[in-house]
Amino acid sequence: MKLFIDVRPLRASPEFRRLWIGGTASVLGGQLTVVAVLTQVWQLTQSTVAVGAIGIANAVPMVVFGLIGGTLADTVDRRRLVLFTTIGQIVTAGLLATQALLGFQSLAVVLGLVCLQGTFSGLGAPARRTFAARLLPEHLVRAGIALIHISFQASMLVGPALAGLITAQWGVATCYVIDAVTFTIGLYGVVRLPSMLPSRPEGSSRPGPRAIGEGMRFLAGQPVVRGALLTDVIATVLAMPIALFPAIAAERFGRPEALGLFMSAIAVGGIAASALSGVVTRAARPGAVMLAAAGVWGVGLAGFGLAQPLWLGIACLVIAGAADTISVISRGAIVQIATPDAFRGRVGAVEHIIGVSGPDVGNFRGGLVAGVSSPAFALVSGGALCVVGVAHLAGRNKALRRFSTATVPAPQ
Template sequence: MKLLLDARPLRSSPPFRRVWVGNALSTVGGQLAVVAVLQQTWELTGSPVAVGAIGLAQAVPMIVFGLVGGALADAVDRRRLVLVTTLGQMVVAGLLAVQAFAGVGSLSVLLALVALQSAAGALGAPARRTFAARLLPADQVGAGLALFNLGFQVSMLVGPAIAGVMAARFGVGACYAVDTLTFLAALYGVVRLPPLPPDGAATRPGVAAVVAGWRFILGRPVLAGAFLTDVIATVLAMPIALFPVVNAERFGGDPQTLGLFLSAIAVGGIVAGLASGTVTRSRRPGLVMLVAAGIWGVALAAFGWAPSAWLALGCLAVAGAADTISVISRGALVQLATPDVYRGRVSAVEDIVGMAGPYLGNFRAGLVAGATTAGFAAVSGGLLCVLGIALVALTTPALRRPAMSAKPLSRRQTS
């Protein structure tokens, strides 16, 4: 039974259970909005460049306001910060619904609202990431993160399908409206939490606090190695940009096959999440993370070589499972290795690395595929990923040791 999903956090902590349910429902709503924004942008412009601009509208505010949110999370009550930012996201979701139902038809308005919602989410994301470590005992933090990840993977699988049906029948405005309503669940999950101020000496938000956070990360080999592992895995091996080319060159360009590529990753992630009990109970999350990241690279190299669609889908499913295990293990390692007074800023960096890495990885994959072939881009990226992970494992022995929970720092240590 220990191989299965560890559901102890849902049984032992009612506050965590409420947060998890609210987060799962709002994440499904978020997927509805993602599809709606893509569809509306395409209907307004018919331009792939305009569709690509959505990523820019999300990424820039996420990076800028994520750093600010990390500093705020180490300075104020995290519960209140998440409440305010979630309410802001809900208001913007409502404005997206209004502009769709009113037929405003302006790409500038749409992108501005997308950027505004991304900024609100980024401000609250670092504080939200600390909830598992604050609401659960240390031996259940990994299980809590696995539950959050499972909810995300399920939403990735079912959300777009629901959005497609809803947008076709009722228009994109209905997707935005449902997204707005799901934020009520997220608010309910947070509003009943106790106050969650940072443990120890609170930090004054500002540039100095952000710099101190980066200095703390660089001075901790476990944290620096964990983030470097994520960068290597995503920048060198991210395969999404290669899917259309591989599908066209090997499998006849069938849109259904292209969709299955994405679904295979999600299915692998869900299966890994449901069978994550052993992983979340491991006392060596760093070692688990390194092994999983290496498997991710091997699986994607095999995808680049796979001669049949079924073998390619199997490789992607393995990659999705490995990615989920790596994300869960890295999240637990980072939260446990970080004193609470730094958790907001460290979580902000984790968010930024997790967001920027895939964008850069897809850009790298496209450049290499353009100069060579999509297959070579996938195989070379996967093998370089394995090599990079091996170097991190050899040069950062702290990642291979049992994880130790960080002790609170004194005021002098945090200055």
């Protein structure tokens, strides 16, 4: 049935199938490590500041080396680059396991290894984003991205709970060991890929500031790709709700335990949308679908800010989570299809950086607004601003609004 997620990419490309299986395993293992690091740092320090430093230790190298990885992905064999960074992640997971087993009790060591893990992840992420468009025919790229996204959502839902059980029973070192094993499964999926040399036009720059500048100029001249990335900025920076969940759970509903329900509701909505994404991935105009979904994300969060019964608030978050997933799938396909292969690494780096930093900036914005008003006002105003921002973008960017696979520019 066309309603359900399109699994044709798994049948059409054995390479994509192996990559998807390995990527699913790696993301699940990565979730185990996220929880294990949080647990270990808290046990070492009993400090929320130290726990917060984990985010900085991971995000900074992800952003810095993401830009470098983008230029490398448009210059070298992308398969070799991802092989190198995956091996680096395996070694780092092994070092995390070693320090935990030896009982180093050093915050600096843990944060240093988190930073190293973020470095390898940032270097490899832009190249990884190009694989679906290279391995799949154009009409299956959106379906392939939907499959990648549903495995990510499922790992986000299952991974933390599984990590909690493992750390309680066998300790954080076991999570790190499992992470190393799952990265090894991911490595197998990459090893079996064909060579992934990028297309390099005559006179293109070597990796460095000039190559980054070329990528920025390409984005400036491409309203479809630029608009797709700007939609993500609007949705995350203006309407990210996570930082407001604890206050809403405690102050409005008087149930701090509702925090977990809020987080799960978004994930459940995302998984449901991915499972029923067949219509979305076959839609003729992914640009219009993405814009509409980003608007619904804002409406859902504004509704959550106004909701009084707990069940209604959760329902709004499920709707928001589903809309977010539809927007992410459509945006990823637009970026990969509308970007010539010669620029996919650098554009993927920008998309990666927005994905890493946008939610953090949005949560910070929400916290500031709530601090001078209220959590409910921060949610409602953020959702409303998101809707207005997306509507304004849709009105001004006709190319994005009307984008379809039939209007894809010829490869350069």
